[in-house]
Amino acid sequence: MSSGTSSSSIYVLPHTVEPNPETGLFNAKLGIWLFLASEVMLFGALFSSYILLRVSSVNWPLGSTILNIPLGTLNTMVLISSSVTMVMAWASLKMKDFGKFKLYLGLTLLCAFIFLIVKYFEYSAKFHHHLFPETSTYMAIYFTLTGLHGIHVIGGIIVNSYLWGPGSKMWLDQPERFTNRIEIAGLYWHFVDLVWIFLFPVLYLL
Amino acid sequence: MAHDSNHQDSHHPKHGFWRTYVFNTDHKMIALWYGITALCFLLFGFGLVMLMRWQLAYPEQPLPLIGKWFGPTRMPDGVMLPEFYNQLGAMHGTIMVFMGIVPLAVGAYGNFLIPLMIGAPDMAFPKINLASYWAFFIGGVVMLASFFVPGGAASSGWTSYTPLAVIATTGQTMWIIGMIFLITSSLLGAVNFIATIFQMRAPGLSFMKLPFFIWAQLVTAFLLLLAFPPLEAAGVMQLMDRVAHTSFFMPSGLVVSGEHLKISGGGSVLLWQHLFWFLAHPEVYVLILPAMGIISEIIANNTRKPLWGYKGMVYSIVILGLLSFIVWAHHMFITGMGTTISAFFQATTMIISIPSVVILTALFISLWGGSIRFNIPMLFALAFLPMFGIGGLTGLPLGLSSPDIQLHDTYYVIGHFHYIVAPGTIFALFAGIYYWFPKITGRKMNDLLGHLHFWPSLICMNLVFMPMMIQGLAGVSRRLYDGGASYAHAQGVLHLNVLMSHAAWVMAVFQIPFIINIFWSLYKGQKASDNPWESTTMEWATATPPPHGNFAFDPKVYRGPYEYSVPGATQDYTPQCQEKVI
Ligand code: HEM
Numbered sequence: 001m002s003s004g005t006s007s008s009s010i011y012v013l014p015h016t017v018e019p020n021p022e023t024g025l026f027n028a029k030l031g032i033w034l035f036l037a038s039e040v041m042l043f044g045a046l047f048s049s050y051i052l053l054r055v056s057s058v059n060w061p062l063g064s065t066i067l068n069i070p071l072g073t074l075n076t077m078v079l080i081s082s083s084v085t086m087v088m089a090w091a092s093l094k095m096k097d098f099g100k101f102k103l104y105l106g107l108t109l110l111c112a113f114i115f116l117i118v119k120y121f122e123y124s125a126k127f128h129h130h131l132f133p134e135t136s137t138y139m140a141i142y143f144t145l146t147g148l149h150g151i152h153v154i155g156g157i158i159v160n161s162y163l164w165g166p167g168s169k170m171w172l173d174q175p176e177r178f179t180n181r182i183e184i185a186g187l188y189w190h191f192v193d194l195v196w197i198f199l200f201p202v203l204y205l206l
Numbered sequence: 207m208a209h210d211s212n213h214q215d216s217h218h219p220k221h222g223f224w225r226t227y228v229f230n231t232d233h234k235m236i237a238l239w240y241g242i243t244a245l246c247f248l249l250f251g252f253g254l255v256m257l258m259r260w261q262l263a264y265p266e267q268p269l270p271l272i273g274k275w276f277g278p279t280r281m282p283d284g285v286m287l288p289e290f291y292n293q294l295g296a297m298h299g300t301i302m303v304f305m306g307i308v309p310l311a312v313g314a315y316g317n318f319l320i321p322l323m324i325g326a327p328d329m330a331f332p333k334i335n336l337a338s339y340w341a342f343f344i345g346g347v348v349m350l351a352s353f354f355v356p357g358g359a360a361s362s363g364w365t366s367y368t369p370l371a372v373i374a375t376t377g378q379t380m381w382i383i384g385m386i387f388l389i390t391s392s393l394l395g396a397v398n399f400i401a402t403i404f405q406m407r408a409p410g411l412s413f414m415k416l417p418f419f420i421w422a423q424l425v426t427a428f429l430l431l432l433a434f435p436p437l438e439a440a441g442v443m444q445l446m447d448r449v450a451h452t453s454f455f456m457p458s459g460l461v462v463s464g465e466h467l468k469i470s471g472g473g474s475v476l477l478w479q480h481l482f483w484f485l486a487h488p489e490v491y492v493l494i495l496p497a498m499g500i501i502s503e504i505i506a507n508n509t510r511k512p513l514w515g516y517k518g519m520v521y522s523i524v525i526l527g528l529l530s531f532i533v534w535a536h537h538m539f540i541t542g543m544g545t546t547i548s549a550f551f552q553a554t555t556m557i558i559s560i561p562s563v564v565i566l567t568a569l570f571i572s573l574w575g576g577s578i579r580f581n582i583p584m585l586f587a588l589a590f591l592p593m594f595g596i597g598g599l600t601g602l603p604l605g606l607s608s609p610d611i612q613l614h615d616t617y618y619v620i621g622h623f624h625y626i627v628a629p630g631t632i633f634a635l636f637a638g639i640y641y642w643f644p645k646i647t648g649r650k651m652n653d654l655l656g657h658l659h660f661w662p663s664l665i666c667m668n669l670v671f672m673p674m675m676i677q678g679l680a681g682v683s684r685r686l687y688d689g690g691a692s693y694a695h696a697q698g699v700l701h702l703n704v705l706m707s708h709a710a711w712v713m714a715v716f717q718i719p720f721i722i723n724i725f726w727s728l729y730k731g732q733k734a735s736d737n738p739w740e741s742t743t744m745e746w747a748t749a750t751p752p753p754h755g756n757f758a759f760d761p762k763v764y765r766g767p768y769e770y771s772v773p774g775a776t777q778d779y780t781p782q783c784q785e786k787v788i
């Protein structure tokens with residue numbers, strides 16, 4: 001087949017920037033919402049498994065006796081702050097202030113790194129006390145859920161670093177599209193934050 | 207692309223082979239790659255089962271000629287080891303479902319036809335589309351490579367039930383990793399499909415004017431989007447059980463080969479089954495809905511009249527999609543999960559059979575009074591109807607918890623779903639290839655070779671799968687290495703194994719005309735016009751092959767998808783994007 005070579009027409013994909021009047025969304029925004037729906041199912045399955053395993057267990061430990069609540073609280077604060085700075089980054093672009101954008105997205109990245117560093121210390125403390133995933137089903141679900149969440153944080157760092165660094169060149173020639181990109185990166189980041197807000201009480205407090 | 211991806215011009219003068227074929231983000235090229243790769247996997251998966259059929263027909267006899275090639279760890283002196291039989295079985299199921307039918311029915315058909323049928327220049331996210339193909343490809347490679355790790359490929363069935371799968375050899379780890387790639391591919395594809403259908407329909411193309419095929423793909427995409435992630439979660443937990451020695455799915459006090467396993471225990475074996483079937487029941491609708499979509503297009507076109515009950519079909523398929531999320535535990539009636547739960551899932555299963563029957567009945571009634579053209583696509587489509595009917599009807603006793611006690615895990619179940627996926631879905635996929643081949647290549651496929659493919663395949667399909675129902679009713683279990691030879695109650699139906707195996711091999715031989723047909727028609731087939739079947743839907747309104755960007759004009763839609771034999775018109779079809787009836 002010769003697609004890609006046969007005609008000389010130039011085409012434009014509709015609704016990459018301007019919203020579709022029917023759905024009120026531009027393509028990528030619908031795309032990210034769909035992706036997040038699948039993420040809800042992913043973490044939903046894990047949370048359901050947690051409930052099922054917990055109710056069928058005879059001796060489920062209390063999370064607060066094993067995990068470090070102050071560190072967990074700190075990390076919750078850090079992530080919530082990063083969500084706020086993420087919104088500020090987007091708002092700065094809306095107000096055409098590229099410098100502020102750089103600052104706020106940079107702060108978001110900083111928070112993400114702080115989160116991971118704190119997590120690293122928590123993990124090493126557990127290993128130090130010989131608490132491994134195989135130790136108990138509680139530890140297993142703790143490491144699986146926080147590990148998967150950590151991978152999502154790393155994914156967010158990669159995307160946001162790109163948008164902070166080389167990807168931000170788009171601001172010069174397609175400012176609107178770039179603003180949209182920050183918006184959907186933000187939606188993802190809020191989701192990652194939201195997952196943690198569920199994880200923290202479920203694993204640390206209950 | 208190096209240039210601004212918002213404006214993709216179609217001249218790639220500097221782009222060599224790699225850009226034109228391998229890293230081309232055009233949906234049609236990606237669809238072709240999906241199609242070719244999936245057909246190869248289907249053939250390979252079929253090859254695995256042909257090997258198994260030797261062992262079932264002639265247990266523990268050396269396989270002549272090629273038996274020695276498999277080496278002493280698989281088939282010493284040509285005699286198949288039980289371990290190898292299990293690998294073949296598990297990988298046959300995995301390959302056919304996740305690497306064959308889904309990529310072909312969704313990846314290839316959906317990618318090729320959705321933008322064309324809705325009048326869009328491409329998919330909403332061309333690069334993600336390409337990524338989805340490559341995730342599928344890598345997943346496939348990981349699966350195939352697993353045959354060569356110590357202990358061979360996964361051998362715990364395509365269902366990978368725990369705890370068996372947790373204590374299995376390395377191949378199972380490869381299976382999980384491969385599945386994670388395949389799931390990623392499906393998720394990326396599903397996001398793309400839904401966004402495209404919602405955002406990029408041509409002006410005038412309201413939802414109730416969509417071809418039924420598009421509805422089928424839309425519902426399928428939602429199933430993939432929402433049902434796959436729980437399997438991914440389950441896969442991660444099984445991976446943890448295998449690699450980090452956790453006990454998500456491992457009960458306390460498990461003894462393996464006389465040794466007490468040193469694990470923390472306390473896990474739930476049934477949890478895996480729940481998570482698996484939460485995906486896998488919607489997944490069976492992923493296997494059948496695109497097929498129904500293909501069949502609907504072909505039937506409307508070749509009866510030269512509108513589909514009967516289009517709206518009812520649309521409502522049914524949406525309801526089918528919703529209900530398919532609450533029937534999963536009908537696969538678990540005899541696990542001891544309790545009669546209350548069984549009663550619930552038995553009720554939902556009976557309810558979900560109603561929309562399936564509505565769609566099938568509408569398609570049957572659509573034939574009524576049509577001046578049917580019996581071309582090759584239509585023959586396959588006509589065969590699909592009764593074959594799917596048999597598959598669906600045999601599902602009803604399985605969905606009732608008391609007959610399922612007898613039938614569960616017997617060859618009856620194998621017969622049931624193969625009627626749906628083999629002479630059902632696979633016939634629909636064949637029908638679609640014969641039907642859309644002229645749009646892709648500008649040439650029709652050969653009729654004589656088509657007949658030589660269709661009739662023997664139809665006969666052999668029934669000779670392979672009908673005896674399975676008989677064996678199953680007689681109580682022969684599935685997944686037996688000797689096909690039941692060592693069981694007293696199976697003796698009366700054992701001879702059927704020989705018949706089924708020979709029918710399978712003969713069927714393989716009659717796939718050769720199909721393969722020859724593809725290559726021969728590519729160069730020598732009868733030249734076809736842009737709209738050789740005189741069809742109404744929009745993929746036939748553009749040039750053949752469709753250019754980059756799909757339409758040289760701005761497509762607008764004026765009417766529903768099946769305006770055939772409009773009263774008062776001189777032409778017996780009125781395309782969707784034609785303004786006046788002529
Ligand atoms: C009217 C519709 C249907 C009903 C009532 C039905 C019911 C069932 C039930 C209850 C089982 C479990 C049997 C057992 O393990 O004891 C089953 C198995 C199966 N069905 Fe269906 N089914 C229907 C349609 C379909 C369709 C459309 C497909 C699509 C391809 C399908 C594919 C399968 C597969 C693959 C299995 C076997 C899974 C395994 O154990 O490996 N079924 N069916």
Ligand SMILES: [Cu+2]
Pocket residue numbers: 486487490533534536537
């Ligand atoms: Cu089912």
